Amino acid sequence: MVAAAAVVAWILVEPFLRARRRARQRARTLDEADRMFLRRRVPVFVRMPKPLQERLEGLTLVFLAEKEFIGCQGITVTPHMKLAIAAQACLLVLGRDEHVYDAMRSILVYPGQFVVPGEWHDEHGVVTEEERVLAGEAWDVSRIILSWEDVKASGRGPDAYNVVIHEFAHYLDHEAGAFQQASVLAGELESLRAAVDQDEDTLLDPYAAEDEAEFFAVTSEVFFEQPGQLQRCHPRIYDALAGFYRLDPAAWS
Numbered sequence: 067m068v069a070a071a072a073v074v075a076w077i078l079v080e081p082f083l084r085a086r087r088r089a090r091q092r093a094r095t096l097d098e099a100d101r102m103f104l105r106r107r108v109p110v111f112v113r114m115p116k117p118l119q120e121r122l123e124g125l126t127l128v129f130l131a132e133k134e135f136i137g138c139q140g141i142t143v144t145p146h147m148k149l150a151i152a153a154q155a156c157l158l159v160l161g162r163d164e165h166v167y168d169a170m171r172s173i174l175v176y177p178g179q180f181v182v183p184g185e186w187h188d189e190h191g192v193v194t195e196e197e198r199v200l201a202g203e204a205w206d207v208s209r210i211i212l213s214w215e216d217v218k219a220s221g222r223g224p225d226a227y228n229v230v231i232h233e234f235a236h237y238l239d240h241e242a243g244a245f246q247q248a249s250v251l252a253g254e255l256e257s258l259r260a261a262v263d264q265d266e267d268t269l270l271d272p273y274a275a276e277d278e279a280e281f282f283a284v285t286s287e288v289f290f291e292q293p294g295q296l297q298r299c300h301p302r303i304y305d306a307l308a309g310f311y312r313l314d315p316a317a318w319s
């Protein structure tokens with residue numbers, strides 16, 4: 067009875083304590099060396115207005131305080147590696163109130179791409195076992211896996227490739243049903259499939275045509291990495307994502 071009362075009390079009090087803890091962490095800012103690192107490593111950080119930069123710093127500090135980073139296959143996850151991952155993850159929740167991936171516990175970092183066992187079901191229900199090589203995976207509600215080689219390559223090249231944005235977008239989509247909420251995206255997915263079938267050149271990586279989840283994750287990468295191009299080429303996708311993320315990155319300088 068006493069134990070049950072304690073559990074109930076904890077359930078009631080915990081959100082209040084968490085909000086207070088987060089407010090304390092968010093009031094802090096990064097030190098100058100870390101801020102310089104972010105400016106070099108996450109170019110979108112430089113483009114956003116100052117108040118958003120400050121908000122991103124606060125969210126990043128909350129993320130770093132709450133989530134555990136686990137190095138796999140012998141890799142040591144340094145403070146700068148954590149910072150690069152945390153800041154890009156928090157970019158996706160910059161416009162969303164107090165949402166810092168509440169149920170997420172840990173980020174597993176592999177040195178490079180990793181192999182996971184999987185199953186493939188054909189239309190007759192026959193199951194084939196197959197291994198998949200991945201750069202990242204939103205594994206479940208509490209874990210995300212990333213290849214550090216791919217994190218390093220993210221946000222830098224001429225394309226929109228960003229594995230951190232991709233996997234955390236999967237996570238948010240899964241949690242919030244983002245694709246389902248934005249009904250316009252289903253029609254845009256069909257248009258992309260038609261373009262891919264015709265071998266047309268598309269701004270969006272053809273991998274986005276795979277299914278609803280990949281469409282949301284890939285378009286999220288382009289939304290943050292090439293917002294102006296997305297807005298010009300696919301204004302309906304841009305507007306749907308701007309509504310979901312509550313951000314307008316095309317307006318950033």
Ligand SMILES: [Zn+2]
Nearest residue numbers: 232236280283
């Ligand atoms: Zn994906």
